[in-house]
Amino acid sequence: MAEVVLKDVVKNYGAMFAVNNVSFTVADGEFVALVGPSGCGKTTTLNLIAGLIPMSGGDIHIGDRLVNDLDPKDRDIAMVFQNYALYPNKTVFNNLAFPLQMRKLPRAEIDKKVQSAAKVLDITHLLERKPRELSGGQQQRVALGRALVRDPRAFLMDEPLSNLDAKLRVQMRSELKRFHQDLHATVVYVTHDQLEAVTMADKMAVMNGGFLQQYDTPANVFANPINTFVASFVGSPAMSLIPLEVASNGTQTVLQSSEGWELPLSPINARKALAASTKKVVLGARHSTLKLAKSAVPGSVPGKVYTVEPTGDITFAQVFISGAVVNISLEPSVAIRPDEMVFVEFDQERIHLFDGETTMALTL
Ligand SMILES: Nc1ncnc2c1ncn2[C@@H]1O[C@H](COP(=O)(O)OP(=O)(O)O)[C@@H](O)[C@H]1O
Ligand SMILES: [Mg+2]
Structure with a gap:
């Protein structure tokens, strides 16, 4: 060979x-x-x-x-x-x-x-x-x-x-x-x-x-x-991508949604987000790194359940967050229904950030 x-x-x-x-x-x-x-x-x-x-x-x-x-x-x-x-x-x-x-x-x-x-x-x-x-x-x-x-x-x-x-x-x-x-x-x-x-x-x-x-x-x-295309092509269900804007709330660097909420970033993620070519930053997360909460907890943002798909060992939920469809995997025992308002918790060590203009991954 x-x-x-x-x-x-x-x-x-x-x-x-x-x-x-x-x-x-x-x-x-x-x-x-x-x-x-x-x-x-x-x-x-x-x-x-x-x-x-x-x-x-x-x-x-x-x-x-x-x-x-x-x-x-x-x-x-x-x-x-x-x-x-x-x-x-x-x-x-x-x-x-x-x-x-x-x-x-x-x-x-x-x-x-x-x-x-x-x-x-x-x-x-x-x-x-x-x-x-x-x-x-x-x-x-x-x-x-x-x-x-x-x-x-x-x-x-x-x-x-x-x-x-x-x-x-x-x-x-x-x-x-x-x-x-x-x-x-x-x-x-x-x-x-x-x-x-x-x-x-x-x-x-x-x-x-x-x-x-x-x-x-x-x-x-x-x-x-390396970019949002690859992020959304590899993995099943695909990585969810939420277009947001980087901003400062006075004390912290945050990602801001046009829906009015803010997600504070860890120091490392803040440095990545501030390196974007414009304010536009895409937040990426894989289904298995997200947690669902019924009420607001630190690091969580509000969303509305769209679909719930039981597959046996895992239930997949699709949740609308700031206009984007976000996939989350859940234990089958978690009881949620379409149109319910929920909170989705992001793990700062496992999120991905992309430049909203160039689509490239933001790295240090
Ligand atoms: N003989 C050809 N003449 C013109 N365009 C072609 C020809 N062969 C392939 N293409 C175009 O090149 C692109 C890549 O095709 P292809 O390599 O077959 O894609 P894939 O295998 O990834 O589906 C397509 O847009 C296709 O329409
Ligand atoms: Mg082919």
Whole structure:
């Protein structure tokens, strides 16, 4: 396997920049998820790595080779697509063997590679079957096997699980992760599902509008989202964001709502808020860091319950605070109902502050 390096990669269609100056390095053996909403440039980025479309600018290295001008077949990469594109009339064995037969490898070698890939993917017992005799998950493994026999330098996968039903998707998620761990494979994996990225990837590249927003481990992206876009994209339910204004009440720095209330900030948060480019500051908080109170307590602000959604172990409430919808997770035993007036308590050590003008996280 090999590392994959993108440097200032650009792809434009006229004035439309599908990929805009994207740079990141996938280390040898790393699993990287390209994630972001539909149309943000994930597939285009993957296709540029594969060489399926020409770049408008920048460099791509795979291993020690600059591949800008190499054909897809010469890049030694394996692609796994959403539809597995298995040959329906060939057995699983022949589906795996086909790319090797095309390369005119000796029969004994083909046999050895197919058996070894089948063993890794636990499909040895399926080798004589036809694709239609397999479950969706098994077909997925055959598609992976066909990529694997080619000994690629990297695997490129574009939403490979999106055709599967919810339960199988969760199961295949674990299998793909296992596949990656066992093979120490370099994987670039495209998904619009942030949960897939968070659960499987060593690093995630969050994209929006052709731009790379943040490239880091899922834990770091979750803990320190770089701007309000990333904050609201990663996590389920998303981080809640409340646009407010920073002000002083004479003794303390506070966040002020147009509804008339003030939230005093800790000294550290006050310094962050005062570093904003204007008075506009966005207060961010994840559902699990918020507490609900029936009456005003220090550090709490008033809100009105919008919806209450029990899910079993956790109940999610949506509360309107200063015009924004705020998600809060509660013990199922907490009794609240829509339209009730409540108080929401913020934890000063776990809130996030963003510049209301630039959307960037405010840090010290
Ligand atoms: N051949 C093309 N011509 C013009 N625009 C394209 C072409 N291919 C993709 N785009 C545009 O580039 C953007 C990124 O597309 P894509 O990479 O497929 O997004 P994603 O995979 O993240 O959903 C989209 O706005 C899409 O419409
Ligand atoms: Mg796509």
